[in-house]
Amino acid sequence: MWWKETVIYQIYPRSFQDSNGDGIGDLEGIRQRLPYLKDLGVGAIWLSPFYKSPMKDFGYDVADYCDVDPIFGTLEDFDRLLREAHALGLKVLIDLVPNHTSDQHPWFLESRSSRDNPKRDWYIWKDPGPDGGPPNNWQSFFGGPAWTLDEHTGQYYLHQFLPEQPDLNWRNPAVREAIYEAMRFWLRRGVDGFRVDVLWLLAEDLLFRDEPGNPDWRPGMWDRGRHLHLFTEDQPETYAYVREMRYVLDEFSQPGQERVMVGEIYLPYPQLVRYYQAGCHLPFNFHLIFRGLTDWRPENIARIVEEYESLLTPWDWPNWVLGNHDQPRLASRLGEAQAWVAAMLLFTLRGTPTWYYGDELALPNGxxxxDRIQDPAALRQKGRLGEHGLPPGRDPERTPMPWDTSPYAGFSTVEPWLPLNPDWPVRNAAAQEKDPKSMLHLVKHLLRLRQDPDLLHGRYRTHQAANGLYAYFRGEGFLIALNFTDREKALDLPQEGRVVLSTHLDREEAVGNTLRLRPDEGVVVRLG
Known part of the structure; x- marks a missing residue:
């Protein structure tokens, strides 16, 4: 299946390429940059939302699931992008946002118009609590209660994100069918699948019980962290909804042209892997981000990989990710030297990797x-820390892609919607293309090497390594060794081999029974 042998490249459309001089990226801009993506070596692109939207959460507040917002272009622009991507052999995944809509969506405008409107039950409405306040203690991801009172009808509606993003009622079959019809709209146009937003949040507790307090929460931390989310996350009904979504994808699938579901799911491994059985092809595995990048030690990374591998059945296909539009940049978390090592890790583990735009340049947080903050999470939670002790603002990882040394880095002809990285005159795609020892070239080398059958499908085994090193076998042909330290290290090899790639991009040589690694170096050894 194609999605087992590809690399998915996430594009945040606002920040990839502006084609019409308004400072905001668009679909035509993405189309113009398709040759760059083909040359990079990725096989699929995932586009964050471009739907018609008031942009309160930059497209994750959908006002029309079947149209393109004028900021990003037109349906014709999308069709042209899709057609040219397919001509280049690139698959296209788009974001599906099924948990909530915009408060400007026609469905919600009807729902809130009166208590007896036929679409009232398309959203989640509850009477006030005994004290006249919210129905329970549920908290929004963006701070404050997850309930807002509608003065006109006297009831509260649920929103796990912004008040402008009311939650749909997935227990209503008409709601589910409406979302499935939206999926079919894009599948008929030819998309290759969906990344499904907040898939694990589709169902809530039927009794709307208060969530218990979190004993680890402290003042100044993330509001939603006050509670343990036993009644708003990963409810049993969710698996049935995922299965129904899979049925829709299967309507359009055929051998070699399978339509794929990638699910955004922030859960521990034992819960995460259940979504495979529910029908999700690739339940997003964020553990390298949240358990790895916050504790970048080889023994910890080995533990994360081994635990995941141990829980997968023969029918489950692993996946890995190191960054996205909601998390700080890889190079800012680890430093640039270890970002190169992390890239080698991602592209040589078993499974499908997802790569975030700009990380191939070691792009730092912006x-x-x-006075230029755009992100609603940052604006609502100034001074607070997020779930993992990080500031909640997401603007730093969404800054424009720097393409070259022309004005505004070739991204636009005017000031972009967010500031460029300060070092864009030297850190840009054109400059790194000219430098054979750049991060961009390392990623290209890794993606070419990854086409070897042992790296695509070979089994994973951890190799015993000294302190500061992480090493593992892939199939029968490769050993990958990663030095997590700023000191030289030595690794005993089970047999002779040949270094075929170093993160330093200056080394191809035969090795005997001992492999020496320089500080912050990763190598791929072909054994035998």
């Missing part, structure tokens, strides 16, 4: 002055 610097966002207070």
């Amino acid at each position: 610097e966002i002055p207070p």
Whole structure:
């Protein structure tokens, strides 16, 4: 199946390429950059939302599931992008946002118009609590209660994100069918699948019980962290909804042209892997981000990989990710030297990797002055820390892609919607293309090497390594060794081999029974 042998490249459309001079990226801009993606070596692109939207959460507040927002272009622009991507052999996944809509969606405008409107039950409405306040203690991801009172009808509606993003009622079969019809709209146009937003949040507790307190929460931390989310996350009904979504995808699938579901799911491994059985092809595995990048030690990374591998059945296909539009940049978390090592890790583990735009340049977090903050999470939670002790603002990882040294880095002809990385005159795609020892070229080498059958399908085995090193076998042909330290290290090899790639991009040589690694170096050894 194609999705087992590809690399998915996430594009945040606002920040990839502006084609019409308004400072915001668009679909035509993405189309213009397709040759770059083909040359990079990825096999699929995932587009974050471009639907018609008031942009309160930059497209994750959908006002029309079957149209393109004028900021990003037109349906004709999308069709042209899809057609040219397919001509280049690139698959196209788009974001599906089924948990909530915009408060400007026609469905919600009808739902809130009166208590007896036929679409009232398309959203989740509850009477006030005994004290006249919210029905329970559920908290929004973006801070504050997950309930807002509608003065007109006297009831509260649920929103796990912004008040402008009311939650759909997935227990209503008409709601589910409406979402499935939206999926069919895009599948008929030819998309190759969906990344499904907040898949694990589709169902809530039927009794709307208060969530218990979190004993580890402290003042100043993330509001939603006050509670343990036993009644708003990963409810049993969710698996049935996922299965129904899979049936829709299967309507359009045929051998070699399978339509794939990638699910955004932030859960521990034992819960995460259940979504395979529910029908999700690739339940997003964020553990390298949240357990790995916050504790970047080889023994911890080995533990994360081994635990995941141990829980997968022969029918489950692993996946890995190191960054996305909601998390700080890889190079800013680890430093640039270890970001190169992390890239080698991602592209040589068993499974499908997802790569975030710009990380191939070791792009750092952007610097966002207070008067240019755009992210609603940051604006609502100034001074607080997020779930993992990080600031909640997501603007730094969404800054424009720097393409070259022309004005505004070739991204636009005017000031972009977010500031460029300060070092864009030297850190841009054109400059790294000219430098054979750049991060961009390392990623290209890794993606070419990854086409070897042992790296695509070979089994994973951890190799015993000294302190500061992480090493593992892939299939019968490769050993990957990663030095997590700034000191030289030595690794005993089970047999002789040949270094075929180093993160330093200066080494191809035969090795005997001992492999020496320089500081912050990763190598791929072909054994035998």
